[in-house]
Amino acid sequence: MKIGIVGRPQVGKTTVFNTLAQSNAEIGGYTSRGQINLSTANIPDERLEQLAETFESPKMTPATIDYVDVAGVTKSDVEQGELDAGMLAELRTVDALAHVVRLFENEAVPHVDGTLDAERDIESIALEFALADLQIVEGRLTRLRKQYQNQKLPEQQSEIRLLETCQQTLEKSEPLRALALSTNEEKLIRGYGFLTQKPLLLVCNIGETQLDAADEIFKRFIKYKAEPQTAVIVLAAQLEMELSQLDETDTEIFMEEMGLHESALERFIQASYQLLGLLTFFTTGPVETRAWTLPEGQTAVDAAGRVHTDFEKGFIRSETINWADLVACGSYPQARSKGLLRAEGKTYQVQEGDVLLILANPTN
């Protein structure tokens, strides 16, 4: 899973990036146009640790998440109607956008527009991304119409129709997320990587003095959750970044003192999984315990394919058990004797927290 961190200048994007990716990219100075921070971070998972401990696996492999942190979208970008090409190319490949919205006050760091107005910022980014998508749509439409005049292929015609619908939506400043597309239509335009089609996580970045108001702030932004494929979280990025740089015991003490129950990292990941409809399953044994990410609704065969393409081809069945049951039993034979290990076939829909023991024919 890859997430793009976007927003206006100086709103805390790189601070959020550092918190999530446990990295040390420079903050404060304006990130220059075209500069991109990339990082892959492990997803912390208590369940993975417990499974690895139970099986005494020498190797523990967490699922990972990729983050892309780009420069802020400025007024001149908007006026020129042109976002940086490198940034756009990078953002087109992400699975979701995390839009960092500034709520913290800091006189030393003035907002580029002079005042703090989160709703204005949300709108201006939405507009900017809609314009970027519209440019692509229009360019493609011009070329396709020409081709269609010569070749008259039915698939060209259906793509033209679909792109015209996209164009009308974007011209109304609505995101492509708002379109109810069929699987086929979705496939047809997937390759463009339209920004306004990507699921959106609004990250409300509050200051350390606003922690008590976090619930209220969340309520103020809850209206955005009603929009398609949009989620909202509130976090204090700077504080969380400082916490994430402490050692584990100190972090726990501070979090307790400040009434934070879960780290920003945990909440961000949870929200992203929910937004993208993803779940985690595990494989475990004496060699390696590993966490994997899978879209909800996918089957044991799809899961087998994530682990190894040969397992997908030669899939026989999957011995399946919930991770907590397996840890409680202590071993596969115990779990089997208690009747908790189920044999599941090709059509079994993998559930959150499943441990899969995949049985497959060798394929050559």
Ligand SMILES: Nc1nc2c(ncn2[C@@H]2O[C@H](COP(=O)(O)OP(=O)(O)OP(=O)(O)O)[C@@H](O)[C@H]2O)c(=O)[nH]1
């Ligand atoms: N007081 C306070 N300051 C913050 C907070 N988050 C970020 N800042 C400050 O805001 C400034 C900008 O932070 P960055 O993380 O670099 O912001 P950015 O959005 O990446 O900035 P650009 O990439 O230049 O657009 C830094 O000086 C941070 O210390 C916060 O929660 N509270």
Ligand SMILES: [Mg+2]
């Ligand atoms: Mg930055």
